[in-house]
Amino acid sequence: MNHLIVDREPRMLPNWRDALPAAAVVSRRETVGGDGSGVGIRWCRLRTGEKLADVLPHLPVILSGYRTVILADEPSDALTLESLSVGASGCCNTHAAPEVLKQVALVVANGGLWVGQSLLQQVIGNTSRALAQRAKPAVDDPLPGLSEREQQVARLVAAGASNKEIADRLKIAERTVKAHLTAIFEKTGARDRLQLSLRINGVKL
Amino acid sequence: MNHLIVDREPRMLPNWRDALPAAAVVSRRETVGGDGSGVGIRWCRLRTGEKLADVLPHLPVILSGYRTVILADEPSDALTLESLSVGASGCCNTHAAPEVLKQVALVVANGGLWVGQSLLQQVIGNTSRALAQRAKPAVDDPLPGLSEREQQVARLVAAGASNKEIADRLKIAERTVKAHLTAIFEKTGARDRLQLSLRINGVKL
DNA sequence: TTGACAACTGTACTTTTGTTCAATAGTCAA
DNA sequence: TTGACTATTGAACAAAAGTACAGTTGTCAA
Numbered sequence: 282m283n284h285l286i287v288d289r290e291p292r293m294l295p296n297w298r299d300a301l302p303a304a305a306v307v308s309r310r311e312t313v314g315g316d317g318s319g320v321g322i323r324w325c326r327l328r329t330g331e332k333l334a335d336v337l338p339h340l341p342v343i344l345s346g347y348r349t350v351i352l353a354d355e356p357s358d359a360l361t362l363e364s365l366s367v368g369a370s371g372c373c374n375t376h377a378a379p380e381v382l383k384q385v386a387l388v389v390a391n392g393g394l395w396v397g398q399s400l401l402q403q404v405i406g407n408t409s410r411a412l413a414q415r416a417k418p419a420v421d422d423p424l425p426g427l428s429e430r431e432q433q434v435a436r437l438v439a440a441g442a443s444n445k446e447i448a449d450r451l452k453i454a455e456r457t458v459k460a461h462l463t464a465i466f467e468k469t470g471a472r473d474r475l476q477l478s479l480r481i482n483g484v485k486l
Numbered sequence: 487m488n489h490l491i492v493d494r495e496p497r498m499l500p501n502w503r504d505a506l507p508a509a510a511v512v513s514r515r516e517t518v519g520g521d522g523s524g525v526g527i528r529w530c531r532l533r534t535g536e537k538l539a540d541v542l543p544h545l546p547v548i549l550s551g552y553r554t555v556i557l558a559d560e561p562s563d564a565l566t567l568e569s570l571s572v573g574a575s576g577c578c579n580t581h582a583a584p585e586v587l588k589q590v591a592l593v594v595a596n597g598g599l600w601v602g603q604s605l606l607q608q609v610i611g612n613t614s615r616a617l618a619q620r621a622k623p624a625v626d627d628p629l630p631g632l633s634e635r636e637q638q639v640a641r642l643v644a645a646g647a648s649n650k651e652i653a654d655r656l657k658i659a660e661r662t663v664k665a666h667l668t669a670i671f672e673k674t675g676a677r678d679r680l681q682l683s684l685r686i687n688g689v690k691l
Numbered sequence: 692t693t694g695a696c697a698a699c700t701g702t703a704c705t706t707t708t709g710t711t712c713a714a715t716a717g718t719c720a721a
Numbered sequence: 722t723t724g725a726c727t728a729t730t731g732a733a734c735a736a737a738a739g740t741a742c743a744g745t746t747g748t749c750a751a
Binding site (some may be wrong): 478 | 643645646648678680681683684689
């Protein structure tokens with residue numbers, strides 16, 4: 282994941298460095314061109330007094346694999362909505378804690394939108410609780426009754442690993458992997474590794 | 487997928503019949519108990535003049551595998567928000583076209599929320615276009631360059647089918663399925679059917 | 692007409708996956 | 722201590738999955 286921080290005066294802030302140590306900081310002019318190769322997140326800083334329209338001309342919003350997050354010195358729900366409306370994936374505080382920035386990066390990298398707690402609550406009201414309750418049984422660990430070791434094996438299978446790979450990773454014999462898998466199939470009722478993968482990954486058929 | 491339509495006066499409307507031929511229509515009283523078994527969608531009709539609070543007591547909102555959609559005779563953005571806030575998965579017009587109802591069922595069955603075009607636009611502004619453009623490359627058919635037949639095979643594999651099952655379904659020899667798969671692996675770079683499944687199902691690793 | 696390509700299939704083979712039968716060793720609770 | 726459970730592995734086998742080589746048929750465009 283590439284991180285590109287765009288600022289009027291390119292200067293790395295401490296919280297950025299902590300959250301995104303590998304990020305490159307560039308000025309707005311430098312980003313106008315951009316060969317548009319690679320994938321990652323482009324963090325665009327909006328300083329106090331600046332408006333989204335001020336930096337928009339510098340942002341080819343659709344930039345191949347890049348998604349845009351607005352880093353606002355003075356964030357607000359209105360600004361967040363505006364950011365989304367121009368195609369950004371979210372908006373958060375310039376001085377947010379590194380943990381928060383990392384969270385934002387994770388969400389955005391996976392195609393999500395970061396809208397912040399207050400706006401989210403405003404939009405969805407108190408749906409969150411209901412959603413949380415709904416999410417449980419849906420995401421409910423698809424590995425009930427599996428031992429610790431079996432869950433490890435199951436997760437690796439779900440990620441697409443072969444028996445050999447799992448054996449190497451867990452430092453056990455391939456034979457043992459098979460034994461665990463047989464037990465897993467027995468307990469879960471899955472027919473084979475592919476079916477198991479679909480269940481664990483929550484694929485709806 | 488089970489469909490349960492809850493109405494004050496249980497009577498199947500034509501558009502419901504077209505969209506959900508297998509749906510059961512019951513009165514509100516009958517739903518109070520409910521053994522809560524099975525999974526599906528509970529469509530709850532809200533007639534003209536009725537308020538969400540009028541039917542809420544009849545709805546154990548969290549009902550195991552069931553999700554709730556409000557069918558409103560007089561839908562509005564406000565009602566939709568209210569529906570979401572009490573845990574429903576969406577709100578749409580009682581007299582919506584069967585195609586629309588089917589769409590709603592599909593979205594909700596897969597854990598999505600149905601909020602309707604006008605509210606969506608209001609909330610997200612004109613992000614929709616940007617999102618659509620973003621969604622493409624993300625969801626972008628993971629089957630570029632595959633022939634029609636190869637795509638069929640790939641999709642069945644992604645759904646967990648064995649070669650034999652695919653052969654039966656497509657009425658071709660198992661050998662042919664293997665031939666298609668070999669071509670698919672070659673074109674996509676996938677190592678085996680499990681990897682292919684993960685890609686097509688968009689599983690993040 | 693010829694060449695490219697998609698779809699389809701057979702025989703034969705290798706590899707991977709999954710099962711059966713069998714055994715050793717550690718933990719933990721009754 | 723004994724029984725139940727987990728983790729581990731071997732040998733051998735059965736069943737899928739996947740590959741290699743080869744061939745037929747049909748379509749469609751140059």
